[in-house]
Amino acid sequence: MTQTKTAPHRVVIIGGGFGGLYAAKAFAKAPNIDVTLIDKRNFHLFQPLLYQVATGSLSPGEISSPLRMVLRNQKNTHVLLDEVRDIDPATKTVTLTEGSIAYDSLIVATGASHFYFGNDHWQEDAPGLKTIEDAIDIRRRIFEAFEAAEKSDDPVQREAWLTFAIVGAGPTGVEMAGAIAELAHKTLKHDFSNIDTTQAKILLIEGMDRVLPPYAPDLSAKAQESLEKLGVTIQPKSFVTNIDGDNLTIRCNDEEIHVNAKTTIWAAGIRASKLGRVLADRAGAELDRAGRVIVSPRLSLPTNDDIYVVGDLAHFAHQGSRPLPGVAPVAMQEGQYVATAIQKQLQGQEIADFTYVDFGSLAVIGQNEAVADLGFVRFSGFLAWIIWIVAHIYYLIEFDNKLLVMVQWGWSYLTRGRGARLITGEASLVPVKVKTPVTEKVEEKSVA
């Protein structure tokens, strides 16, 4: 009896973040499946630690793994460095910058970015933290601010250089505020001659009435207490109404506050990748207000079950009272689920709906300080911090990065040093001979 060899089932994955990469890895031993992972960057970025690059603790290479390296032993998987222009569900084709690629199943995992609520021009004065380039830019701004304060003779200017505003007190905002406070109050304390870095003002602005709004109120209170101990000033129930250079206008309870901050970091708002719009136009997908794609209980489009959406781009509302949050564990589980579902479908097996297994939420505030909500128990402090470290080390995809980050962290912990606080890149405080143009930002990371 001869077995008929059928052509392999072609899976195309767009995006090498947590959702896309974990989907690709879950196809590792799938028989007769051909996987193509498309990303416009050649590396997977471990985004939860990006704030540590922005504050000089880690180097970019330590939180990035080349996609080809991660997937090198997976013979059925190809990596394509390209950007997706269009998706055509009729011909089952993805259009790239050059050429196109056909799929049998498509997994869209292009994530989301921050959102300026219609004020995109604020980006120049208040960058967000999404890419390696963002992190290096923010790192440059932070360390140049201290250098500029050191040089300034004008007390008003000096105060402005030593004022850091962080907009949004979600996990990223809290982590940034905590890390900058530690820089000012601990790491850099003895580094300057003319300024007292502990006089720096770190302002954390949040629209809701507390920090970490998605967390339980007692954890928010704990986090607030820890942040204030570190030297962070929390400004709740406040909205930024204008940013103009270093002039920040904040509205709080019908009152207007003006702040002069040379460094503002944007950690608020969410806008889904533009491929959400493409799926709406081309495949009739429904989007939520943030532009995320509303998916079926099996993470596919209700209108087209060959197209799956996972990670931050997906709006999954079939579990709990709110859609699943845009965090790495959700994306990882969704990616793995879809890869398994596609394999089961090909084998004619039953597929259960997706269920997110929530192992809890963690947010780090500073050295020895984090908050944890494991569902059955909530706590903060040193133990939460240790759990945060173990969880992050565990998930750093490639072992060499794990080892490196552990050594780096161990050493930083003992010395409170931050060896990666380099001022590199385009703009520079010190006028250089050839004026370097400020590189324009790509608005969204998300379209792979």
Place this chain on the structure above:
Amino acid sequence: MTQTKTAPHRVVIIGGGFGGLYAAKAFAKAPNIDVTLIDKRNFHLFQPLLYQVATGSLSPGEISSPLRMVLRNQKNTHVLLDEVRDIDPATKTVTLTEGSIAYDSLIVATGASHFYFGNDHWQEDAPGLKTIEDAIDIRRRIFEAFEAAEKSDDPVQREAWLTFAIVGAGPTGVEMAGAIAELAHKTLKHDFSNIDTTQAKILLIEGMDRVLPPYAPDLSAKAQESLEKLGVTIQPKSFVTNIDGDNLTIRCNDEEIHVNAKTTIWAAGIRASKLGRVLADRAGAELDRAGRVIVSPRLSLPTNDDIYVVGDLAHFAHQGSRPLPGVAPVAMQEGQYVATAIQKQLQGQEIADFTYVDFGSLAVIGQNEAVADLGFVRFSGFLAWIIWIVAHIYYLIEFDNKLLVMVQWGWSYLTRGRGARLITGEASLVPVKVKTPVTEKVEEKSVA
């Protein structure tokens, strides 16, 4: 009896490379001396390992130490992030971009850069390796070349993408050629679907008749043998006469050779920092052909003994038949000598002339492969490689970097992986929505 407290002796050091930093450190416990170290960057760069950043083995933060961190415990030393515009020996003043600073003793240590022999426009197509930004740019070019080859359907284009030309076979050129050959023949071997990376051509172009011309001929022969085994093609007695995009014209024995290489790296020529010119105009210093300052046996200007020049900017011809080479050990010893000489002079002690203690030369070719000339003995292979590693680890200024680089190297050695091979920065193969302008290069790193 009352002791009269005199005002501290003001030492100004320009440049935080090996010469300047080792001078600053040698003032650590000097009584009644006030040191100011000026650099336009906020970190010391461990330049001997820069090629490892350019080839994706190390991250920038791993070979850089913030100057303020290195000198934080040295109470008599201030770090100033600024650029020197002028030096006035009459008023003993250094002019900065903003303001000026007075000195009693001045140490100029602003180094040298590569030189295009009057063809500065080649820089765009054939970048040199001097700064962190250079290394990231070259890293991007190398890894984008493999990606472009993977995507190309045209065999001619594909071959051009897989051709890497390195101009100059001194230590940097040899290290770059060896590292790129290892990438192509080992590290990336299994990473691509459409290309065989071992087909890559690595061309090492040298004007002299052998690689590593300053070394003994038997070591050059050994190095050549090792490079060829790694897959490097050596093109001796050859001069680049034109670079136009990816078209390279080479003259060899009155013959013209045309090479189509998408990646060309410049590792030839030396031009001293512009402050050499300033010292010539303002203090009557004599310069050699490369623009280096000819110094006295005590490393000061023959015309002005308050001004010292150390490191790559200095032409010291009082020992041996040739001036001392522009390598880190020379700069370190010169910096330390000058700091000691200034202290002795203040105490009215005798000062001996500078003597360079040569512990030998080392050049690395690849994994397990280096050449060593320790004066009394010359050898190559694994032992030389181990000595190279130990020497470099020993001199990595800050302990955290030492530890990190050791872990990184240990892991890379075992896995042959290169985790830091990120494509980041401005230009990108993949057209992005907003066109990013190519950042213009600052021509010289050297003026601190």
